[in-house]
Amino acid sequence: MNWRAFSIATALLAIGATSAVAQIPPGNNYECHKVKDLKVPAKFVPQTGETAADQVGAFIQDVKKPYLLCNPASINGGPIVDPLLHYCCYKIKANTKVKADYDITDQFGPLRLQTSKPFLQCNACSKAPAP
Numbered sequence: 001m002n003w004r005a006f007s008i009a010t011a012l013l014a015i016g017a018t019s020a021v022a023q024i025p026p027g028n029n030y031e032c033h034k035v036k037d038l039k040v041p042a043k044f045v046p047q048t049g050e051t052a053a054d055q056v057g058a059f060i061q062d063v064k065k066p067y068l069l070c071n072p073a074s075i076n077g078g079p080i081v082d083p084l085l086h087y088c089c090y091k092i093k094a095n096t097k098v099k100a101d102y103d104i105t106d107q108f109g110p111l112r113l114q115t116s117k118p119f120l121q122c123n124a125c126s127k128a129p130a131p
Contacts, residue, residue: 046065055100069086
């Protein structure tokens with residue numbers, strides 16, 4: 001085995017890992033659960049013609065139905081930064097798709113991803129156990 005090449009490669013990986021970890025903003029991890037609308041106190045009313053804009057583009061979308069409830073989660077014993085911050089996600093139908101490529105880094109490592117048509121809208125929400 002070429003120990004010099006191994007040492008250089010190890011050093012580069014360490015530098016890359018250090019800079020990649022520094023770029024990950026602090027925040028919660030989430031576990032998302034599929035949901036069913038129990039129609040209490042009323043059935044969800046779909047919304048049409050909602051405008052939304054993000055870092056990929058601007059969209060006109062219809063909000064179809066509740067889909068996920070995302071709870072802050074401790075992954076592998078890690079911390080929960082904000083235990084009160086939950087997300088409620090809704091299925092949407094957007095009028096257009098905009099492709100954009102992004103380099104991301106998370107606990108699973110670096111990836112290059114390409115976006116396509118949005119299909120979920122997630123909003124911060126409050127949550128309490130039902131009686």
